[in-house]
Amino acid sequence: MDYSRIRGMESGQRLAFEELICQLGRRDKPAAKAEFRRVEGAGGDGGLEAYWLLDDDKKVGYQAKYYLKSSDINWANIDDSVEKALRSHPSLKKYIVAIPCDLTDKSGPKGGGKRGWDHWETHKEKWEKLVPAGQHVEFTLWSASDITDRLSNPNAEGLKKYWFGDFEFSPQWFANNVGFAIQSLDERYHPDDHVEVSIEKLFKVILCDHTIIEDIQKRISKVCRLAKINDPENILGSSERNALDIIATTAKALEILSSRYSPDAWLEWPIQECLDCVDDMSDAIHPLENLIWSLKEAENKPKQSSDYKLSNLEHQLREASSACYSLRSLLRDRYISKQHESSILLNGKAGTGKSHLLGSVAQEAICEGRTAVLILGQHLGGENVWGQITRRLGLGDLNPDVFLQALSAAAEATKRRGLILIDAVNEGGGLALWRNELAEFIARIEKHKNLVLVFSCRYEYTSYIIPPKLSNKIPSFMVQGFRTPEEQKRAARVYLGKRGISQPNTPWLAEEFTNPLFLRSACVALERDNKKFFPKGLIGTKQVFAFYLRSIARNLGAGRDGSDDLVSPTMQSIVAIALDMAGQRRDYVPHSQAIALIAEKFQAYPTPPATTWFEILQRNGLFRLDPDPHSLKADPFLMAEELTRFSFQRLQDHLMASALLDNVENPALALASGSLQFIHNGERILGEWAGLTEALSIQIPELFNEELLDLMPGDTDHWANDYSVGGAFIESLKWRSNESFTDRTLHLYNAFLNASDEHFDIILQVSASVGHPWNAKFLHERLKARKMPQRDAFWSVQVNGLSLEEGSTIHRLIEWSAFEQNNQTDPEVQYLCALTLTWFFSSSNRLIRDRASKALTSLMIINPGLYDKLCNDFAAVDDLYVQERLHTAAYGACCIDGNEQRLQSYSDTAYRIVFGSDVVPLSILLRDAALGIIEMATLKNCLSQSVDVQKCSPPYRTKMIRLSITEEALERASKAVGGSNILSSCTGWMGDFASYEIQPRVSTFLNVSLTDPEPMSDAEIRDRFKEEVIEICPVRSALLKRMRKITHNKFRTLLVRLEHNNKKDEIKDPDHSEEFKRLEKQLLTSLNKEEKARYRKEYQPYFNSSNNRPDRLPHIDIKAAQRWIAKRAYGLGWTNKLFPDDRSHGEDHSRSRPLIERIGKKYQWLALDELLCSLADNKWMSERRSNGSRLYATPLDIGFHRDIDPTILLIEDEAQAISQGVEFDK
Template identity: 25%
Template sequence: MIEKLKSFIEESNKEIREKLVTEINVESPENKILVDSLLTKDFKDKIKEKLESIYKYIERCGYKDIEELESKLNICFYKDNSNVDDLVKENEKAIDFLRNNKSEENDNESNNRLYELSRVNNNLYKIKEYIKSQVIVVNGDGGTGKTHLLTKIANDLINNDVPTIIFYGQAIYKFEEYIKYIEQKMKIGDLFEEIAKVAEQNNETGIIIFDAINEARQNQKDIIEYLINNIKEKNIKLIISYRNGDVEQQTLSILNNYPNITLYGFSDAVEAAVKFSEYYNIEIGEILESNYASNPLILKIFCEEYSEKGQTKGQRGYNTATFIFERYFTRISQNIINELGVVCNDGSVITGKIFWNKIAKEIAQLMVKQCRTYLFVKEFVSIVDNLNLNISSAKIIEKLVVHKLIEANNMYIGNNQRRITYKFSFQRQSDYLIARYLLNTKDESESWNDFLNKKTTIKMLEDNMSLVETLVEHIPIRTGKELFEFYDDTILYSFNYSYLLGLRYRSKESFGENIKARQKEILGYIKSANLNEEDFFDWMITLSSSMLVTYHPLNAVYYFSNLMRKLKNNIRDMYLKDFLNIDIIRTRIISISKIPYYADLSKFNYNLKQNFVQLFFWMLSVSDREIRDKSSKALTAFFVSDLTLIDELIDIISSVDDQYIVERFLCCIHSAHILNKDNDLLKIHYHKIRQIFCSKQISNTRIRHYLMLLNHLCYDRKIIKTKKNFNNICKKPTLTIEYISKRDFYKLLNKTGKYNNVMFSMSHMGDFARYIVESRMKDFIYYDKKVYDILKKEKQELISSLTTRQKYLYEKMIITSKQIEINKRKMYEEVNYDINKILEISINNTNKYETLFNNSLGKRKKEKLNNLNTNIEKCKNKEIQEELYMAIILKKMFDLGYNKKIENYDKNRYSYDRHEHRIERIGKKYQWIAFLSYLESV
């Protein structure tokens, strides 16, 4: 049976499958869920082997319910998949047991087993609904890779002897006859019975895939019901896919009863753009500018057309994508003409360009005239008939559908009636063509409000978000102010465009009120800043629309950098604060910051680089820590690629009041020069920066710190003859600064990740470095024989518990520390909290973090915190010696501050470390400040 299926699959739909089998990333989240939930024997055996190994370990640790665990495992995977909930619950009990019964001598193995079991259980939890269901639904926009993925899965399963068959909706006219054809050709009798029988013999799950139900010409509902009825009570899983927006409502009502997986194309558009740019030898900017880097099909078409015919007339965004669609339509049409031998009946030549002008454009124009985005058969036939060709219109239309230029649908039109309709396959690209003809219906004397409220316009735009987006993107408005007025009191209230001005709304009424209030607020800012009103609107709205409406990364970078150059400080601060608080903007800024990690920056032209560094420069001041840090890394990467980019920003920095920007900017300059050996530019930049700051008094000690690092770098490279500590620009600290040696400095930095992903800053060593090693304070613990005698026991216990990295840093502190000398001024001038309050809030007040303490790890952490607090109180009351207090500080450093963060810093775990309220991070910064203040008092 398997051999027959293999043989049939090789022949069946061979042309389609050969085109579709390309490299698919089955490890991406959505794809992996689908593949794992099919419960193939290979998957089940791997999971079972891993779990049984863990079960043996926890049995040795004293776990009593091993038999129950193994029973649930066997029942779930090999008898009744619906019992997966029971297996997940039993595993959770085992996880709690491991957490609560860790032994110090086996701590590493316990942690590893706990991690493995948690990972397997989390995966099972994610896919349990798919495991229990016999039917899995896959949906997504056109071109996001549904057919590619399902074909890849079918090929892999068949090659691994899993009984699998795939049907393509586009190839089926009468489904029952197609089934009979398969059964007759394979001579297997009942297809479903045979697949189930082979699956059972091989201890496998049979797989039936029906791809693109929306493309089936007959009643889709009947096909689905036929498939579902025939797999009942059989060991078969059914996968059905459809394109969003194209499936019949009756069909959708059935599919909604089953778990679905939505495909979104490439999960990382920037990474995809980089890979495609390298493969097709296209500049990455052109791909990102096309606005479709996340859609595999459109991106492939774009790259093929672009690489064949070159640039796209300087058009941007939707224009570029539409122009590529025109090329593609023209090229494929020419292939159809050549294949069929199409000519005019009068003997004149027909070309692909004529098909574009006389078919595609005519379709768009007729759609606008009929106020809908589809045509009926007679309407389409009449357009093709007008060309007077030697081939029948039906044949031409069939080829346009087969080649995916036009899409055919069996549309329900009411009263239990259906009619075949046609529309463009590439909806987003074709929308601009339609929008162009829609805009042509506006009279010059007609206001935008009147135009948008006309019945024809409303009917055309109704429930068609992509057309609205395209219309807004390409509306011929010359100034931002005019566009601002366009958004007020139009039909667009019914779509999500209030985000354009940073608003959320619930109804038309609240939208109108909010939009007017927002207009008034913005006008107030403009007036107070003496800013040119038209300029401000022009840049603000254009940037907003480019990022929110269509999101072209390069447009966003270009408009943002120019906007930041124009705005004055108070307006700029307002803009950065309000605009970047919108979640979607934050996400897209972070996405843009990834570009230098993937891309070859040497291929970017200088102007494009300038725009990027302007964007990242101003991102250094936003309130979001993740944006600041990622922008700092991105800025450093651009500087490394071209040090001359620093020149323009040095000129800007002299007028920037925000010392936080200055601090990070100097850090980026220092990092870039470490990685770049251009001593001439280092000399120029150092002297420029020195000239700017030497005449100023600065409260931020880290500015002084990075100036000094630049000075020392110049000295090491023999650019200058003397070292300078710049004590004159900042109040001289009372502490003695002992810097870690260059060798040790690099030894630590080498652990942080790829060079082009890091800034060479002490802050990359985590809170340990931030509050201990850096120039804010001296390595403050004084060790001599007296201290050693007092702390012998505590010290031995501490050292035995340290990791290799912690021991290295611990020993470094002992070697470099010579005296106790703490800065008499406040460590952080912005902190005005009472020290006792800081400790009380960060250690004792657990209301906000109560749930974090409800496990064994949290309880042990809480106990440590409370014990530490008791010791601090003793220190405060002078009940223990000063040296013992120093040891408590050191132990506290390892308990709460330094951990493996340095190793994870550049491994995309930012949200794990920075934004989750984990017990290790509760009030950490202010605890350090409190401890240092106490230390000063003793």
């Protein structure tokens, strides 16, 4: 071998030779359990390029020196490397020095000096003396001949071809070949239209991308950091030592495992080991959390200093437990769990973006400097697959193992995993090529751990091409287009935004809009027609498809784009195919027949060169070709004809349904024994016609105003339990035309809803549909007509259980309202969404209430007229939970966009609805929000003249509540409604609501009526006495000042003690009692009779011990207030019959409010609010404030009563980030 010809990397031949030696070393495994490790850094680190770590912790190290002649060898340089290696790697067992020359020539001028081998022996002897006593290191030379022998091994043939120029395999070579393949993808890949989808994470995982590694290591680091718990034994005692040891041990184990997350493809990530550690740590933490909970709740004791330490420890454990959960969720991710796989199958239906995905991944891999090849199935025929691939890559006929060895070497040189991408194995040779070769193809690639194969296949072909044994072995993932709302938003920005096309006016799009092919085709068609909007009123599936087909037909790319010339033959062709399918009772047309049918419809138009009209329609995404399902049983010598189907299954189903119903007059008869009987066998719908059944569930009501469920032969209940019919009915409610809803439709839906809560979601999905008979207006009238308890039992309980995860209906409604508004959005859709959002406010799910509130604020900002409309709509609704957030959302809109027109309009509405009536609503926050709107309008001088500002400020005219409920009366109320949760929560000694919500708020009020003079605090009374009696005379001032100074003061004594290192025995307060008596006598002598009386009443108590000072001002009886609130909560309508399983959810062991509070807790909040309003309107505030007693002004006067800041809007992508476990620095 001529080592001067070694492929030069970007950093030169020296580093290329080092890389070659590392690759040969990796293939020379010394023991079964050995682990190969590369050493990064110029020239290696510590005298080694790489080493094998044996199971006894011994090492076999490699050092490469690029000297092409023996005479050029710098032995001192090698000495230096050896010395470094012995110092840095004391467990070294064998040291291999690789040099690309043979030690045979004489060194030095004129052949004098030592021979090369003499130098080796001399230095080897020197190195052996450096080895510490009792150890042995074997020094071995790999000369050029040795290296050549290793490269001559059949398993290294590819390395030789790669490193010595037989293959180019340069970054440019890989880029060119990927580029050629991408050009052949044509319409299937448009880099400018790339939309990031979740499945792209799969490629980051299998390619060991640094972002994935960093995420895992960051979460491990957080777990380890939080596992270092401060002083747990001082709080819990030594009995919990075992659990604490487990936490510490598993944290150390995780720190070690963290280093094994590496981009090195040969190292498998320790996912399961980390999961085991996390589970062990969690199992140790949970009993400690329970113990702390028990300690805190063991007895009703006064607060002690140890309580803070206990709470702090509880917080530490909760944080550690949360970090464990976050790490566990990440490691169990469906993509990360497949990191070790070498082969991946992607499948998906036509047009979902499989080819685009692989093209994008290939381009990104090239940009990252990876080794990647992209092969298209359409380029492969029926010959040997490997020969076709190597010829396609310009390598000629090549042994596949040699090709893969070279590819592996190229990937290893980049220190990154390499990619082999095969797009659409169902195309080209398809079944004939792959069914018998795929297993062998995969097995060859899997021998190379740093290569990963990803191949795609149309879903319909998967069972024909992938043998069952292989299918069970290879992990597969479905490419589904834009499935999540987040992906749909990104797609809208890419496909619509860059073309200047406004988004459709609804939160929910037809299913086809999630298909990249459908969406791009529609957008391109609109762009070519120079249109900027989707047509308004795309209601119902048939209208969506009609728009799509017409748009495509106007832009077929066949010479008449932009005109309607080809619309008629295109539609006729589509109908002809559908009629043939319907007539033959099959969901396909043979390929040749489809060509003929379409050619007939286009006979008036010349066929474009080198193509057919079928191919033109297929290229535009209207048709697809599928395998014949009977081809597996057919004569192997005969080539089975492919079958033509519509690209979109729902389009095909609806076209077939339309064709079948064209000649039907009596659908019940047709289903029983006529043209539609073939879809069922009398007992159930046949599986192959499930999609057609769904289409019939839409079209039969549209044509006949009857439901398919009722028309099926036999019992309606029987068919309702058949998912194909029952599910089709529910699904039809989203996509049928507005005119097809009848009273019977509603009756059937209610029956389904009574049977299962899962159908509740439909109400929300149709709520924003303009003109839909069941939209938000219908919902509003239904809910408004009910009393709050009945409404909560039907509606609020259901809303409480809704998921806010990405993809859920409520998440989509909130996100669309918050982020997807523009000047073209239909105001009617905004109004419908606003109605639904406002009804969400009745929920006791705090997260839903908060997010819905902020979403409504966003809608009000873009559509100011919503506030007045909603106030009128909800004026008669008996739920202050709803009213409060409606006004709060409006206040937020005023703060964010406080233009004068808005403020004038909103202040007028707020005054009319809230302050213009005789009784101001009994809600602290509602009043606060409405007053805030009016104050902002006042500030900007745009207040309506009809507003009386005096009526808008507290106190308001509210009748004072008598707190006279007895314990016996409360017990009777509790028993009457069948539940004691409200009683316990409001009055029990462990009642969270009593202690943490009622007591702090109610205690801010005095039991002194506003009709009485404003009471004064002790401090104010003393200050008044000093001002009026003492400070008028300097002698009096001096006497009182001295009296105050010598009076015992616990705080002053404590400070003195601290200054003297807490020496209690040495610090004694002097006795000033006699001096105080003398001074007080002198002061009294200087006062007249009236002044003396005032001194004894107003100032003398100050000198008493603080424990003995009288509490001058009467406070509200907290116990009586608690009983009243509990009784009132029951009176609002809570009963066990209405709310049989009324529990809070999303709570931990702390006293924080649960995310989802029980309905009974909602009624407690309403009752508390009612009492607080009464107190604020009738009682003076407590003296406990620093400025003494005062009149109530804002919710801040009673503590942290405000529970939302409406001026902070939702953050886009926040929900997604939280669901994916994104960590935010605190």
